[in-house]
Amino acid sequence: MKRRSFIKKAALTTVGTMGIPYILPSGRLFATTNPPIAEHVVLVLFAGGVRQQESVAQRYLSDSQGLNIQGNPVEGNIMYNMLTGAVPEVKIVYGTDSVGGQPGGLPISPILETPLDQQGILFPEVRFSSGGTGHYTGLSTAVSGNYGLTQGLQNRPPNPTIFEYLRRFGGMKGTDLWFIGNGINNSTPLLNYSAHPNFGSQYGANFFAPNITFGSPGDAFLKGAKIYHPEEELDPMREMRAFLNQSFMQEGKAIPNLNNTEEEQENIKAFIKQTFEKRDNNQIEFPLVTDNGDLETIGYATEVMKHFKPKLTVVNMSASDSCHSSFTDYLRAMHRSDHAVGHLWNTIQQGNGGAGIPGMKNNTVMLVMPEHGRNAEPNAITDQNDWFSFDHDGDLNSRRIFTMMVGPGIDGNLKIGSEANPVGDASDLVPTIAEILGIKNDVMGQGLLHHDAMSLFDRI
């Protein structure tokens, strides 16, 4: 009798963890193909090109510039929200400026009491194993799980993105999925869906580039837009448009769209209106320091999360790419990217007076990964401190990246892999997110990922 009871309870638990099946828009019955680990994922693309030496290796100026003072290498950790390690003691240039002080001489205070590497898992040596180490290829690989060797700028990723997998196999709606871009350059707005014939725009994610949407162009063309009355104005306008569209669609014309419902579209418009108002009233939850575009982007990303509670939010940064011509600016950008990640995680877990973001607190896994690394050898450009700059041309060093994940169900204080034993690939993020959100088998079954792609949970 006890055995029967146990089997019954185990079966009910299994069904419960798999979620209640429902019909997908495609007509297929949806049930998660693996038990989900969390309901929300935030992917931070710590992008712009970050070297292992100055990030996880914490060598500050010793490797890149060969700086020693009295025989001691100038080393230290400038990403102390993410990594455990002592900060540099000399040559501090990465912080904020003070009147009469050394430029950048005031490091930004840490936000998180416990660095993320102690809260979660760090894969310190991951490989960008294929393709060119360009920004767009890196970002495209992160969201599609495939390097797409023949694809370049002005083209959408050739293979489906994680957004499309989630909408097609996870039954998610458009406003469940957001890509928050740091701008509209480098084809960033093309990353929200692929050109794959079996997927495409109807499964795409919503996108904002907040520096444009809520910057001066948005002020000129969006802010203060007229709000029509839902029943007295919007309904008849939609009825008339439906008639016009019906007449046109009889000719077989299809307009590419994200397949947001009318309610979702009105919700996005309401968010735009509300965000302008909050910005003007200084109510956007920006990080403490906002002296570069990445930090502002992160502030708006937290607003998107608070409003839409997305199942997946992808946000990218890029200021570290200043390393092409200024190593000093690169250090400052990397320090700020760490500040941004700390702010994002803190807002989800502890913002709003400790309440965090309702629904997302303790129910979100955050992943952080640079899109690629940078060269081992410098270029010929030196900056204001006579420090050498670095490009990213595809040498072995530019293929070295790290990945971090933190959240419920993720072991803490775990480091997997080393320089001598790399573990993980840049294409792993898609199967990892798919596993967290419960559609791994569907994604793997499509056979459209890079041949080395594997969920990070399977690499542990």
Add this chain to the structure above:
Amino acid sequence: MNQKMKVLSLLLLCLSLWTCKEESYIYEVNEVRVASSNTDKTKEKTKEQYLNIVYANLFQTALSPNKLVQASNVVESIGDKQVAYETILAKFMKEGNVVLPSNASMRADIPKFIIETYERFYVRKPTEAEKTFFVNYIESHPNITPEHIYFSFASSDEYYYY
């Protein structure tokens, strides 16, 4: 002799002038307004084309190059293009300089308003079915204004094509 030659030359000159006189013809054609049908519209407008045309249709003036770049960037910065275009349209409508017929003039001659609206936005005449639909719709909805109808046309699928 010399006198005779002069008279003869004068006669020949007069004769040649008379024989060279051409009849003049004036050709005329009936005025025909060229308008496409919606079946001819197969190319999707670029965002720059859309913004330029909608601005001209609404304000009856051209959008400046700087403003076009800004507006185009705004569209690029929002994933759902329909949301982007509709929000921009709603912003235009609030600016107050849109050239709109009055509600009274629309209702004074609804068929004329419908024909002009189709020509303004779709560069074609409405079919009888389209005209009938809108006449009935406007007559049965007293709160509908030209602004609502312009908004519907400017955000409709056919308007994204040329």
